[in-house]
Amino acid sequence: MSQSKGNSQRVHKFLTDDLTVRAASVIATNVVDEMRSIQNSYPIATVAVGRALVASLLMASHLKNHQELSLYFQGNGPLGRVFAQANYEGQVRGYSNNPQFQAPMEGDRLPVGPAIGIGLLTVTHHLPTGDTPHRGTVIIRTGEIGDDVAYYLQQSHQIPSVVALGVHVSPYGMVEAAGGVLIELMPGHSEETIAKIEQRVRKAPSISKRILEGATAEDLLKDYLGDFKLMELEHPHPIEYHCRCSKDRVMRSMVLLGIEEIDTMIAEGKPIDVACEFCGRHYEVEKPDLEKIRGDLYKGSLN
Ligand SMILES: [Zn+2]
Incomplete structure (x- = not known):
């Protein structure tokens, strides 16, 4: 546990040695809990916005210096809009319209999908130059955030991906674990690569559970890419919850x-x-x- 609570959490980026798979992983427990504490969000909003924060950090790590990316879920569920924005340098912020929404538990699962509802996900890529941002919009598939981001990558960029996100809150509503993995198949990937990853996806333990056990960002990734030789890419930017409002x-x-x-x-x-x-x-x-x-x-x- 101590390792995942360190101050220098950052997005770790990797490439397979044949360059056909790129991946990013992060443990973002502190950042998501900071959002929770600023907004006094209840568990459903904490998990929904937290997953979006993690996804935006992972996606933004593939941009260039001073570029940023936002995820905007406009669903008809009780959470209202869910928004997250991150830049290449690891600064991230987000909110939902109804942070104190309470919903009955479904067993030990928080019903995030229904709380987001039916609607649209818009992904915006902002360039620092003042050029018109790139926007892509898809329908919200399940509202579980990870599925929706994977659907966006497939529909808008023709990138097959694995997007595994996890946020775990304590019985008192505090964030005990938050993090995720983004794996993207690049042009030239083989059928064998797909088969190896699919096999791992079927067996992969929950991200939250792994973080609670003390897994590092690299450990999370190895649950999915343990069969590949990985090279780590330099990305020395500590993540932080940061707002540039004025x-x-x-x-x-x-x-x-x-x-x-x-x-x-x-x-x-x-x-x-x-x-x-x-x-x-x-x-x-x-x-x-x-x-x-x-x-x-x-x-x-x-x-
Ligand atoms: Zn602000």
């Missing part, structure tokens, strides 16, 4: 409220307290700020 960003998002709502706030004349949904930081938006937002909205309405 008063300016908060004000820009308030434009979505519309002119009437902003006018009401201006008429009331009181400062508005706005909390960032990612990190809980509070911003005080005062009357001159509201007037500036109104000005921007007015300009927008003329365009």
Whole structure:
């Protein structure tokens, strides 16, 4: 257990020696528990957002410097929207609309899929240059997050993959284990490679259970790729829960409220307290700020 609770958790990246399989794995217990503690999320939201945080970290590790990627689940379930965003450097943040949603347990399983519901998953790849981001949208297959990411990789990039994610919460709701594995088959892979991985997938123990037992990120990967010779790629970026919000960003998002709502706030004349949904930081938006937002909205309405 001590190993997985270390401070220098990072995404480990590997390639098979024939270069036809690339893989990434991470133990992210601390990061997911930090999200849980900031948002005071209950188990279902903790597991759903936690899995999305892990998946976004794994996917972002294959980008380039200063690029980021987000996963946006818009389902019709009680959790509302589930969002996670990570960059190549290992900074990650996320939220759901209803972090305190409570659902009855199904045996010892938390029903994450039904809590997300039916809808769409949009994956956005942001480039640092201000170019238009790349977006891909697929239907939500099961809402279990891992299945949905695998479906996206197949549909949008024709990449067969294994996406195994695990988040385990204690009876008190704290995160005791979180992590995952992303394995992608690259062009030129053989039927034999597929068969070897499929065989391992059938026998692989649960990710959460392995982390609770003290498995490292590399151990998790070997459960799936133990039959291959692996080369580790350099990726020296410790993961952290990090939010880049600012008063300016908060004000820009308030434009979505519309002119009437902003006018009401201006008429009331009181400062508005706005909390960032990612990190809980509070911003005080005062009357001159509201007037500036109104000005921007007015300009927008003329365009
Ligand atoms: Zn924030």
